[in-house]
Amino acid sequence: xxxxxxxxxxxxxxxxxxxxxxxxxxxxxxxxxxxxxxxxxxxxxxxxxxxxxxxxxxxxxxxxxxxxxxxxxxxxxxxxxxxxxxx
Numbered sequence: 361x362x363x364x365x366x367x368x369x370x371x372x373x374x375x376x377x378x379x380x381x382x383x384x385x386x387x388x389x390x391x392x393x394x395x396x397x398x399x400x401x402x403x404x405x406x407x408x409x410x411x412x413x414x415x416x417x418x419x420x421x422x423x424x425x426x427x428x429x430x431x432x433x434x435x436x437x438x439x440x441x442x443x444x445x446x447x
Contacts, residue, residue, distance in 0.1 A: 383389045432440045 434440055
């Protein structure tokens with residue numbers, strides 16, 4: 361992808377986000393969500409709390425490194441696996 365194509369796509373995305381934002385927040389917009397929607401507000405709060413929990417939660421445990429038993433490599437440096445040999 362060339363810089364010109366990337367710039368055109370970026371501008372198109374920015375314009376689409378701006379038009380959608382204006383259409384959703386304008387007082388005269390037919391697609392503006394209604395103010396009194398308790399279930400959607402609850403889902404929004406639940407999602408927001410969930411994202412905060414995921415953001416501040418402990419990172420996943422680091423697993424121990426796994427080592428291959430018979431560390432042989434081919435001519436190109438790729439590891440060879442011999443499935444005929446058992447543990």
